[in-house]
Amino acid sequence: MEYRFSDKVLSLQPSAIREILKMTSQPGMISFSAGNPAPDAFPVEQIRAITADILDKDPVAALQYSITEGYTPLRDAVKARLAGKNCFDPDRDDLIITSGGQQASELSCKIFLNEGDTLIAEEPSFIGCLNAFRSYNANLVGVEMDDEGMNAAKLEETVRTQPNVKLVYLIPNFQNPSGRCMSAKRRKEIYDLACKYDFCIIEDDPYGELRFAGEPIPSIKSLDTEGRVIYAGSFSKVISPGMRVGFVAADPKIIAKITVCKQVSDVHSNILAQMICHRLLTEYDFEAHLEHLREIYRRKYSIMAKAIEDNFPPEVEVTHPEGGLFIWCTLPEGSDMLAFVKRAIEHKVAVVPGTAFLEDESKSSRSFRMNFSTPTDEQLVKGCEILGKLLSE
Amino acid sequence: MEYRFSDKVLSLQPSAIREILKMTSQPGMISFSAGNPAPDAFPVEQIRAITADILDKDPVAALQYSITEGYTPLRDAVKARLAGKNCFDPDRDDLIITSGGQQASELSCKIFLNEGDTLIAEEPSFIGCLNAFRSYNANLVGVEMDDEGMNAAKLEETVRTQPNVKLVYLIPNFQNPSGRCMSAKRRKEIYDLACKYDFCIIEDDPYGELRFAGEPIPSIKSLDTEGRVIYAGSFSKVISPGMRVGFVAADPKIIAKITVCKQVSDVHSNILAQMICHRLLTEYDFEAHLEHLREIYRRKYSIMAKAIEDNFPPEVEVTHPEGGLFIWCTLPEGSDMLAFVKRAIEHKVAVVPGTAFLEDESKSSRSFRMNFSTPTDEQLVKGCEILGKLLSE
Numbered sequence: 001m002e003y004r005f006s007d008k009v010l011s012l013q014p015s016a017i018r019e020i021l022k023m024t025s026q027p028g029m030i031s032f033s034a035g036n037p038a039p040d041a042f043p044v045e046q047i048r049a050i051t052a053d054i055l056d057k058d059p060v061a062a063l064q065y066s067i068t069e070g071y072t073p074l075r076d077a078v079k080a081r082l083a084g085k086n087c088f089d090p091d092r093d094d095l096i097i098t099s100g101g102q103q104a105s106e107l108s109c110k111i112f113l114n115e116g117d118t119l120i121a122e123e124p125s126f127i128g129c130l131n132a133f134r135s136y137n138a139n140l141v142g143v144e145m146d147d148e149g150m151n152a153a154k155l156e157e158t159v160r161t162q163p164n165v166k167l168v169y170l171i172p173n174f175q176n177p178s179g180r181c182m183s184a185k186r187r188k189e190i191y192d193l194a195c196k197y198d199f200c201i202i203e204d205d206p207y208g209e210l211r212f213a214g215e216p217i218p219s220i221k222s223l224d225t226e227g228r229v230i231y232a233g234s235f236s237k238v239i240s241p242g243m244r245v246g247f248v249a250a251d252p253k254i255i256a257k258i259t260v261c262k263q264v265s266d267v268h269s270n271i272l273a274q275m276i277c278h279r280l281l282t283e284y285d286f287e288a289h290l291e292h293l294r295e296i297y298r299r300k301y302s303i304m305a306k307a308i309e310d311n312f313p314p315e316v317e318v319t320h321p322e323g324g325l326f327i328w329c330t331l332p333e334g335s336d337m338l339a340f341v342k343r344a345i346e347h348k349v350a351v352v353p354g355t356a357f358l359e360d361e362s363k364s365s366r367s368f369r370m371n372f373s374t375p376t377d378e379q380l381v382k383g384c385e386i387l388g389k390l391l392s393e
Numbered sequence: 394m395e396y397r398f399s400d401k402v403l404s405l406q407p408s409a410i411r412e413i414l415k416m417t418s419q420p421g422m423i424s425f426s427a428g429n430p431a432p433d434a435f436p437v438e439q440i441r442a443i444t445a446d447i448l449d450k451d452p453v454a455a456l457q458y459s460i461t462e463g464y465t466p467l468r469d470a471v472k473a474r475l476a477g478k479n480c481f482d483p484d485r486d487d488l489i490i491t492s493g494g495q496q497a498s499e500l501s502c503k504i505f506l507n508e509g510d511t512l513i514a515e516e517p518s519f520i521g522c523l524n525a526f527r528s529y530n531a532n533l534v535g536v537e538m539d540d541e542g543m544n545a546a547k548l549e550e551t552v553r554t555q556p557n558v559k560l561v562y563l564i565p566n567f568q569n570p571s572g573r574c575m576s577a578k579r580r581k582e583i584y585d586l587a588c589k590y591d592f593c594i595i596e597d598d599p600y601g602e603l604r605f606a607g608e609p610i611p612s613i614k615s616l617d618t619e620g621r622v623i624y625a626g627s628f629s630k631v632i633s634p635g636m637r638v639g640f641v642a643a644d645p646k647i648i649a650k651i652t653v654c655k656q657v658s659d660v661h662s663n664i665l666a667q668m669i670c671h672r673l674l675t676e677y678d679f680e681a682h683l684e685h686l687r688e689i690y691r692r693k694y695s696i697m698a699k700a701i702e703d704n705f706p707p708e709v710e711v712t713h714p715e716g717g718l719f720i721w722c723t724l725p726e727g728s729d730m731l732a733f734v735k736r737a738i739e740h741k742v743a744v745v746p747g748t749a750f751l752e753d754e755s756k757s758s759r760s761f762r763m764n765f766s767t768p769t770d771e772q773l774v775k776g777c778e779i780l781g782k783l784l785s786e
Contacts, residue, residue, distance in 0.1 A: 059437040063633035099659035132657035240456035242664035264525035266492035270663035271635035
C-alpha cells in the first residue's frame with residue numbers, strides 16, 4: 001500500500017549516527033561514535049535510595065497523572081539554580097520541564113516556524129535537532145563556525161538574504177559535534193543581531209555543567225533584555241539520559257505555547273524521574289556530584305588527547321575542548337573522509353562522519369567526531385592507535 | 394515583545410478540562426471531572442519490588458540512553474499480547490513504544506497531515522487528541538455518534554465533501570467522553586469506507602482492557618487486511634499514567650515514519666518505566682491484575698449509576714457504559730448546560746462541559762462528562778445527590 005505521508009516527513013531519514021551505532025554493536029568494536037555519559041558517571045546509589053523512598057512514602061504521586069508544566073518542586077529547584085547563573089529571571093521568565101533537552105528545541109521550532117520559515121544553525125550542528133527542524137519543513141540554513149563559534153558576519157548576511165528568519169539554534173558550550181566554546185564577544189554580537197533583525201535564539205546547553213578546564217563564559221540568556229533567548233538544559237549528561245528529563249526557560253508567552261504543544265504530545269514527562277532529579281538537586285551535594293563528573297571527563301579527555309597527539313599525523317586538525325564529550329578532527333585538503341571512516345570501521349573503530357552534522361548532508365566534509373566519555377581508558381588508547389595507523393597510511 | 398508564532402499554534406489554547414481541574418483543587422470540591430485511574434488501582438507493591446531489583450541488578454541499562462523503538466523485551470511482550478487479540482500480525486505489522494498513548498495519535502497526525510488536510514473524529518471526542526490535531530493545523534471535522542458509534546452514512550458524506558481526508562480518529566471502546574462502545578457492524582462499515590475512500594484509521598484504545606460488563610468486540614485493527622489501521626494502546630489506565638508508556642502497532646512503513654518523528658521529539662521514552670511495564674507483563678499475573686481493576690471499576694460504576702438513577706430527573710439522558718471511566722449525561726432540549734456546570738461547581742461538584750469535546754468549541758452542547766474512577770465511594774453518592782438536586786430545580 002502507498003501511504004500519503006505529509007510533505008514534512010516524506011524525506012525525513014533516521015539519523016546517520018543511528019546506522020553507525022548499529023554497526024558498533026559488533027563484537028570487538030571500539031566505539032568513539034556515541035554521545036553517552038560514562039557508565040560510572042551515574043549516581044546509582046543515590047537514585048536507588050531516593051526511588052525506594054519515593055515508592056515507599058509517596059507512590060500514588062509518582063504513578064498518577066501530573067501537570068504538563070512539570071513537578072513543581074523540581075521546577076522551583078531548577079529555577080533557583082538557573083537564577084544563580086543569570087539564566088532565569090523570576091520576574092520575566094517561566095520554566096517548563098521537558099522530556100529531555102531535545103524536546104525543548106523541537107517544540108520551540110513547532111511554535112515559531114511555518115513551513116518554509118528559516119532556522120539558522122551552526123554548521124556543523126547536532127543532528128538530533130537538525131532532524132527535528134527538518135520534521136517541520138523548516139528552511140534549514142547552516143552558518144560556518146570558527147574557533148570562537150558561529151561567524152557573526154556570515155550570520156548577518158544569511159539573515160538578510162533568507163526568508164522569515166525566526167530562529168537561530170546555537171550550542172554555545174562544548175558544541176556537538178565540534179567541542180568548541182563560543183567566545184563572550186561572539187555571544188554578544190549574535191545577541192545584538194537577534195535584536196537588530198528580530199529573531200529568537202535557542203540556546204541549547206546540555207554540556208555547560210561539564211567544563212573541566214578554563215573559565216565559564218556567561219550564557220547568551222544572561223545577556224537577554226528583550227525576551228529573545230530560549231534557554232534549554234538537560235539532566236541527560238549530568239544525571240541520566242534514560243530518564244528523559246530536561247527543561248526550558250524563556251519568556252512566559254513562549255513557555256505558554258510550548259506547554260500547550262507538550263500537553264498534546266506526551267501530556268507530561270515521567271513523574272518518578274522528575275521526583276528523583278528534584279531530590280538529587282536538593283537533598284544531596286549536587287555540586288560535588290558535578291565535580292566528580294568533571295573529574296571523570298577531564299581524565300578521559302586527557303587520555304584521548306594524548307593518544308591523538310601520540311598517534312595522529314600532525315596534518316590532522318584537532319579541537320581542544322575545555323568540556324563536554326567530543327573532539328572534532330579534520331583531515332587535510334584532498335582527503336576522502338568517508339573512505340577513511342569506512343576503513344576505520346573495518347578495523348573495528350567507529351567514529352561519526354562530519355557529513356552527518358551538516359544542514360545539507362550531501363555537502364562534503366573532511367571532519368569526523370570522536371567521543372571520549374563512553375569508551376574505557378584502554379579503548380581510548382587502542383582506538384587512537386588504530387586510527388593513527390590508518391591516517392598515516 | 395510581540396512574538397511571531399507559527400500559524401498552527403496561534404489560536405491553540407490549553408485544554409478546558411485543565412482550567413476546570415484547577416478549580417477542583419479547592420477544598421471540599423467533589424471532582425467528577427478527572428480521567429485518572431483510581432488511586433487504589435496501582436500495583437504499588439509489585440512496582441516497588443521490580444524497581445528495586447532493576448536498580449540493584451541492571452542500573453546502567455535503566456539510566457543510559459536507549460533506542461527510539463523502545464525496550465526490546467517490552468516491545469516483544471506487547472506484540473505477543475496484541476497478537477493474541479488479532480491486533481498485531483508479526484508478518485505485516487511493527488510496533489513502537491510511545492510516551493503515553495496520546496503521542497501515538499499526535500505523531501500519526503504529524504506524519505500524514507499537511508496543513509489543511511482533513512482529519513475526522515467522533516463528535517464528541519477526546520480533547521487531548523483534538524488539540525494535538527489542531528496543533529498541526531488540520532482541518533478537524535466532527536461526525537456525530539449514536540449508541541453504536543460514529544454515524545457511517547454521515548462519515549461517508551463528510552469524506553466526500555471535505556478536502557484530502559487522510560485520517561479518521563476513533564475510540565471504539567468506552568469512548569472518551571461518551572462511554573459508548575462501537576458495534577461490530579459499525580466497525581466493519583467504517584473500515585470498508587477507509588478502503589473505499591483511501592484513508593487511514595487511528596484506533597485509540599486506552600480503555601479496551603477495562604471492560605467490566607458485556608462481551609468484547611473485535612478491534613478494527615483485527616479487520617485490517619490493507620494496512621489502514623494504526624492501533625494505539627497505553628499502560629496509563631492499567632498500570633500508571635505517571636510513567637507515560639504507550640504503544641502503537643501498524644504497518645512497518647507507518648511505524649518507520651513515527652519512529653523518526655519520535656526520535657526528533659523525545660529520543661525515546663523513559664527506560665526504567667518501560668522495564669517496569671515489561672516485568673509486570675511477563676513476571677506477574679497481569680490478567681489477575683486486570684481482573685482486579687475491572688472489579689474496582691465495576692463497583693465504582695455501579696455506585697455512580699445507582700446514585701444517578703436515585704437522584705437525577707428522568708429527563709436527563711445517561712449512557713450505560715460497559716467499561717472505561719466515564720458516563721455521559723445530556724440535559725433536555727432548551728437547557729443551559731454551561732449554566733448548570735457553573736452552578737454545580739459553585740455547589741462544589743465539578744463535571745466537564747460537553748463543549749470541551751467538540752471539534753468546534755463554540756458550538757452548543759447539552760451534555761457533560763462524569764468520571765467514576767477517581768472519586769471515593771462516598772463522593773460518588775454525595776456528588777450525584779448534589780447534582781440531582783440542582784437538576785431538579
